[in-house]
Amino acid sequence: MMEFIKKDVAIFSQSKDSIWLDVHLAPQMLAAHLDTEFDGATRNANYLDQSMKWLTQKFPAQDFPRLLDLGCGPGIYAERFYQAGYRVKGIDFSSLSIDYAKRSAKEKGYVIDYQCGDYLNTDLGNEYDLIVLIYCDLGVFSPKDRQYVFEKAYGALKKGGRFIFDVFTPKKYADFEATSDWKLEENNFWTKDLCLHLSAQKDYSGTRTYLDQHYLIYPDLIKEFFIWETVFNREEVLAELQAVGFTKNEVFDDIRGRSFTEDSETICFVVEK
Numbered sequence: 001m002m003e004f005i006k007k008d009v010a011i012f013s014q015s016k017d018s019i020w021l022d023v024h025l026a027p028q029m030l031a032a033h034l035d036t037e038f039d040g041a042t043r044n045a046n047y048l049d050q051s052m053k054w055l056t057q058k059f060p061a062q063d064f065p066r067l068l069d070l071g072c073g074p075g076i077y078a079e080r081f082y083q084a085g086y087r088v089k090g091i092d093f094s095s096l097s098i099d100y101a102k103r104s105a106k107e108k109g110y111v112i113d114y115q116c117g118d119y120l121n122t123d124l125g126n127e128y129d130l131i132v133l134i135y136c137d138l139g140v141f142s143p144k145d146r147q148y149v150f151e152k153a154y155g156a157l158k159k160g161g162r163f164i165f166d167v168f169t170p171k172k173y174a175d176f177e178a179t180s181d182w183k184l185e186e187n188n189f190w191t192k193d194l195c196l197h198l199s200a201q202k203d204y205s206g207t208r209t210y211l212d213q214h215y216l217i218y219p220d221l222i223k224e225f226f227i228w229e230t231v232f233n234r235e236e237v238l239a240e241l242q243a244v245g246f247t248k249n250e251v252f253d254d255i256r257g258r259s260f261t262e263d264s265e266t267i268c269f270v271v272e273k
């Protein structure tokens with residue numbers, strides 16, 4: 001019961017529970033995806049509109065017809081790509097999100113190929129013109145898994161295809177301070193039943209990786225969530241992409257196509273196979 005008490009959590013070690021899959025949190029994350037007002041699991045509707053406008057103009061469906069959305073959630077981008085004329089496949093490991101996406105597509109008569117699975121362990125094929133990984137999901141991976149994501153994306157693209165993704169930069173954590181807290185909680189985002197909630201935010205110094213760590217302690221159960229996030233600078237990501245084989249690249253301040261300034265909380269990369 002008390003094995004969760006460790007002095008330090010090894011960097012990128014996986015927690016027993018996942019915010020995307022937990023029986024209480026997965027529905028909260030789905031609700032966050034569907035809330036168009038705030039930047040929860042999906043960005044707000046205004047950002048999304050600007051993002052879709054830029055992506056569909058820069059990479060039109062007639063030139064880039066086959067699109068793979070990695071971590072598609074409940075299909076918010078996937079549906080918009082479909083409406084813009086792409087042939088879309090979406091993969092996500094949240095069955096709740098994928099079930100929602102399938103239901104929504106069926107109701108609207110959209111033909112979108114959704115798959116429930118971990119894209120790290122899924123055969124992605126090799127037929128895509130565009131692969132998107134949207135909302136800085138790359139930051140959750142260890143360097144080894146990140147390289148694996150790059151290799152898988154490279155392998156799944158056709159020659160001339162593009163991999164498009166965004167990441168957070170160190171600006172996001174400019175004011176970061178390590179903290180820890182405990183509270184008795186019930187009926188909130190984290191828990192329905194009363195529990196003791198221990199939380200800590202840590203900086204793995206020198207790695208630009210941060211841990212948001214949570215334990216929910218119930219009389220007969222402890223839930224454990226480690227949320228990792230690495231932030232990046234342009235040069236290191238480009239070097240890793242180049243090592244995998246990607247050639248031409250473009251960088252932007254964000255996935256709405258704003259010009260690169262080195263002053264943004266995000267960077268968007270567009271690389272070509």
Ligand SMILES: C[S@@+](CC[C@H](N)C(=O)[O-])C[C@H]1O[C@@H](n2cnc3c(N)ncnc32)[C@H](O)[C@@H]1O
Nearest residue numbers: 020041042071073092093094117118119134135
């Ligand atoms: C921050 S959300 C972004 C969702 C979507 N790209 C968007 O912007 O609306 C991350 C999504 O990736 C999914 N996810 C995270 N790691 C995954 C993995 N290894 N395989 C499949 N899905 C994953 C989560 O379930 C979640 O839906």
